Each structure stands twice: as C-alpha cells, then as structure tokens.
Amino acid sequence: xxxxxRNIIERIGETDQLYLTGNTPDLALERAALxxxxxxxxxxxxxxxxxxxxxxxILEHARVESAEIPMRVxxxxxxxxxxxxxxxxxxxxxxxxxxxxxxILKPLSQHQHxxxxxYLAYASVCKNETALTRHWLNKYSKSPxxxxxxxxxxxxxxxxxxxxxxxxxxxxxxx
Numbered sequence: 001x002x003x004x005x006r007n008i009i010e011r012i013g014e015t016d017q018l019y020l021t022g023n024t025p026d027l028a029l030e031r032a033a034l035x036x037x038x039x040x041x042x043x044x045x046x047x048x049x050x051x052x053x054x055x056x057x058i059l060e061h062a063r064v065e066s067a068e069i070p071m072r073v074x075x076x077x078x079x080x081x082x083x084x085x086x087x088x089x090x091x092x093x094x095x096x097x098x099x100x101x102x103x104i105l106k107p108l109s110q111h112q113h114x115x116x117x118x119y120l121a122y123a124s125v126c127k128n129e130t131a132l133t134r135h136w137l138n139k140y141s142k143s144p145x146x147x148x149x150x151x152x153x154x155x156x157x158x159x160x161x162x163x164x165x166x167x168x169x170x171x172x173x174x175x
Contacts, residue, residue: 008037025073028062031055032080039087048091055084075113078104082119089126098123114143118150125156134165141169148173 015031035055039048059081063074082101089097101123105116121136140146151157152170160166 002041005038005041008034008041012038023062023065025062025069025077028058029073029076029080032058032062032084036080036084036087045091049088052084052088052091056081056088059084071111075108075111075116078108079113079115079119082116082123086119086122086126089123095127098126102127109139112139112143114140114145117143118147122154122156125160130160130163133160137166137169141173146173 012031012034015027015034018027019031032055035051035058038051039055042048042051059077063069063077063081069077082105085097085101085104089095089101101119105120105123108116109120117136117140121133121140124130124132124136137151140151148170157166
C-alpha cells in the first residue's frame with residue numbers, strides 16, 4: 001500500500017469519527033473527496049465501485065439532509081456527485097450514469113458555474129449527444145474558469161477533435 005493511500009485511509013477514519021459527532025456539508029465534501037481519491041488510486045474494479053458507492057451516498061445524503069445549506073456548498077456537493085457518477089460511467093461504460101449526471105446538474109445550470117457546464121458537456125458527449133455537447137462546451141468556453149488544456153487532453157472529447165465547430169472553439173480560445 002502506498003504512503004498516499006495510507007494517508008487517505010487514515011484521514012477517512014478521522015473524518016468518519018467527526019461524522020459521528022456531527023455532520024456538516026463541508027465534512028461530507030471532504031469524506032466523499034477522500035473516497036473519490038481512492039477510486040482513482042485503486043486498480044481493482046470492485047474497490048473502485050465500493051468507494052464510488054460510498055461517496056455517492058455521502059454526497060446524496062448531504063444534499064438532502066441539510067435544511068439551510070448555502071448555495072455555494074450545495075453546488076459543490078452537486079458537482080462532486082456528478083464527478084462521482086462520471087467516474088462510475090468511466091468504470092462501467094453504462095450510459096445511465098451520464099444521464100444521472102445530467103439530471104443532477106441541468107437544473108443548476110442557471111448558476112453559470114464552469115464545472116457544471118463541463119460535466120454537462122462530458123455527460124452529453126458520453127451519450128453521443130453532439131448538439132448538447134456543443135451547447136454545454138460553448139457555455140463552458142465562455143466561463144472564467146475555462147481550461148483549454150483539460151478540453152484538449154480529456155479522452156472523452158478526443159472524438160470531437162476533427163469536428164469543425166470543436167476546432168473553431170479551441171482556436172478561438174488560443175488567441
């Protein structure tokens with residue numbers, strides 16, 4: 001077991017103990033993020049699925065249990081939940097995980113958050129919905145946190161690299 005993995009597992013234990021004394025949305029974000037880190041570090045599919053399921057439950061629970069949650073925190077919980085579902089999609093290749101991501105984030109798109117646009121585009125491209133992918137990528141490209149390198153390097157968008165509209169979108173951000 002690597003030192004990173006050992007540190008993450010140790011911190012999971014600490015945050016789970018904190019959860020027993022009182023949960024907060026910020027604690028839920030940390031608890032889920034730690035599990036998502038283990039998903040990325042693990043090479044065993046069953047382990048990855050286990051940690052994804054834990055992260056999803058933690059995030060879903062935090063989104064509904066907190067009565068007066070600040071919108072910023074609710075958005076972050078939702079984005080992390082979308083990230084978890086897209087990791088689940090990457091592992092399983094089951095399109096319903098991309099659909100769940102769209103269902104979580106589409107109602108939040110009016111908040112004009114770059115990560116929401118990115119994950120909506122990501123889910124759309126995974127479902128072969130080119131028009132929606134283009135729509136969300138155009139919104140993402142206009143956001144202040146647009147990441148050109150991420151868009152160029154992300155494996156899910158590689159198939160679009162030959163499309164004229166995608167080339168134009170990338171070219172417009174190069175200048």
